[in-house]
Amino acid sequence: MSEKLDLNVIRQQITELDQELLVLFAKRRALTLNVAKSKVQQVRPIRDKQREQELLISLIKRGKDLGLDAHYVTSIFQSIIEDSVLNQQAYLQSLANPDIQVPTVSVAFLGDKGSYSYLASHRYFSRRAEKIVEHGCQSFADILQQVESGQVDYGMLPIENTSSGSINEVYDLLQHTNLSIVGEITQPIEHCLLTAVNTSLDKIKTIYAHGQPIAQCSNFLDKQRDIRIEYCDSTADAMAQVAELQSDSIAVVGSEEGGHLYQLHALEQSIANQNENHSRFILVARKAVDVAEQIPAKTALILSTGQKAGALVECLLVLKEKGINMCKLESRPIQGRPWEEMFYIDVEANLKNFALQEAISVMAEHTNFIKVLGCYPIEHISPTNVPSSEI
Numbered sequence: 001m002s003e004k005l006d007l008n009v010i011r012q013q014i015t016e017l018d019q020e021l022l023v024l025f026a027k028r029r030a031l032t033l034n035v036a037k038s039k040v041q042q043v044r045p046i047r048d049k050q051r052e053q054e055l056l057i058s059l060i061k062r063g064k065d066l067g068l069d070a071h072y073v074t075s076i077f078q079s080i081i082e083d084s085v086l087n088q089q090a091y092l093q094s095l096a097n098p099d100i101q102v103p104t105v106s107v108a109f110l111g112d113k114g115s116y117s118y119l120a121s122h123r124y125f126s127r128r129a130e131k132i133v134e135h136g137c138q139s140f141a142d143i144l145q146q147v148e149s150g151q152v153d154y155g156m157l158p159i160e161n162t163s164s165g166s167i168n169e170v171y172d173l174l175q176h177t178n179l180s181i182v183g184e185i186t187q188p189i190e191h192c193l194l195t196a197v198n199t200s201l202d203k204i205k206t207i208y209a210h211g212q213p214i215a216q217c218s219n220f221l222d223k224q225r226d227i228r229i230e231y232c233d234s235t236a237d238a239m240a241q242v243a244e245l246q247s248d249s250i251a252v253v254g255s256e257e258g259g260h261l262y263q264l265h266a267l268e269q270s271i272a273n274q275n276e277n278h279s280r281f282i283l284v285a286r287k288a289v290d291v292a293e294q295i296p297a298k299t300a301l302i303l304s305t306g307q308k309a310g311a312l313v314e315c316l317l318v319l320k321e322k323g324i325n326m327c328k329l330e331s332r333p334i335q336g337r338p339w340e341e342m343f344y345i346d347v348e349a350n351l352k353n354f355a356l357q358e359a360i361s362v363m364a365e366h367t368n369f370i371k372v373l374g375c376y377p378i379e380h381i382s383p384t385n386v387p388s389s390e391i
C-alpha cells in the first residue's frame with residue numbers, strides 16, 4: 001500500500017520553498033545593483049549578451065542534472081535577467097537624472113483603476129517610485145493637459161498595439177504638445193470576457209467595452225451574433241458599470257488583473273484576434289531626460305516635408321548614411337493643410353550621439369519642420385537565445 005500523502009502538509013512545504021526562492025531572488029537583485037555600480041565606474045554597457053549566454057548554458061546543464069528541462073530553465077532565467085537589466089537601467093537613469101528621483105509621482109492615464117493604462121503606469125513605476133498618485137482621465141487630450149498645466153508629473157499614453165496598429169489620436173496630439181517622451185513600456189494585453197456574477201456565454205445579451213479592445217477582439221465579438229455592444233469611454237469605465245449592474249446577461253472586455261479590482265471574474269479567456277497582443281505605451285513629462293550612455297536609447301522625431309518630392313527619402317538616406325537604425329515610421333495628415341503629412345520617426349540612438357545630432361541637422365535642410373519629441377531608454381529587453389546544440 002502506498003504511503004498516505006497529506007495535501008495540506010505538501011502545500012505547506014511548497015509555500016516554504018517558494019518563500020525561500022523569493023529570498024534568493026531578492027539577494028540576486030541586490031547583487032545586480034552592485035554590478036550596475038561597478039559598470040558605472042568602469043563605463044561598461046549594462047547588457048552583456050555573451051555573459052548571459054554562458055550563464056544560461058551552464059544553468060541548462062545543471063538543470064538537466066537535476067531533472068529540469070532546458071526550456072523551463074531558459075524561460076525562468078530569461079525573465080530573471082530581464083528584471084535585472086531593467087533594474088540596472090532604472091538605477092543608471094536615476095543617476096543621470098537626479099531630479100526625477102522622488103518617492104511619490106503623480107501620473108495621468110486613461111480610465112480609472114484597472115484600465116490597461118493604469119496597469120502600465122503601475123508596472124512602469126514599480127521599480128522607480130514608492131508611491132503613485134493616480135489621475136484617471138476621460139480622454140488623451142485631458143492627460144496631456146494635466147501634465148502641461150503641472151497638475152501631474154507624468155502622462156501615460158498608449159501609442160501602438162500589435163493587433164490594431166497605431167493609435168492615431170495620440171499621434172495627432174503629439175503634433176501640438178511641448179511635452180517630451182521620457183519613457184516607454186510594453187504591456188501584454190490579455191483580453192477576457194468578464195462578468196460580475198456566475199453566468200454562461202449563452203445568457204449574455206450586452207457586452208460593454210472600449211473601442212480599442214472591440215477592434216482587437218473583433219473575431220470573437222463578430223461570432224456573438226445576438227449580443228449588443230455598448231461602447232464605453234475606457235475599459236475601466238466599462239468594468240465599473242458592469243460591476244455596478246450585477247447582471248448575468250452583461251459582460252465586459254478587459255484584463256483579468258484589472259477585473260479583480262472590481263470583483264469581476266473571467267467567463268472567457270484569450271478572446272483577442274492575436275494571441276500575442278501587446279500595447280506599447282509612452283510616458284510624457286514637461287522636462288526631457290538624459291539617457292545614460294550605457295543604456296540602449298530611442299529618439300522620437302516629428303517632421304514635415306511640405307509637398308517636396310523625394311524629401312522624405314532624403315531624410316531616410318541621411319539615417320542610413322549615419323548607420324542609424326529606424327525602428328518606426330508613421331505618417332498622419334496635418335489639419336488645415338490637405339494632402340500634407342506629418343512624419344513620426346523613431347530611431348535607435350541616443351540624442352547625445354554625435355551621428356544623430358549631425359543627421360538631424362542635415363535632415364532639417366530637407367524639411368520645413370523638425371522636432372525631437374524625446375529620447376528615452378529602450379525598455380524592451382530581447383531575450384538572449386541559447387544555440388539549439390546546447391539544449
Ligand SMILES: O=C(O)C(=O)C[C@]1(C(=O)O)C=C[C@@H](O)C=C1
Nearest residue numbers: 035046047048049051052081084
Ligand atoms: O553580469 C552582468 O554583467 C550583469 O549585468 C548581470 C546580468 C544578470 O542578471 O545575470 C544582467 C545583464 C547582463 O546582460 C548580464 C548578466
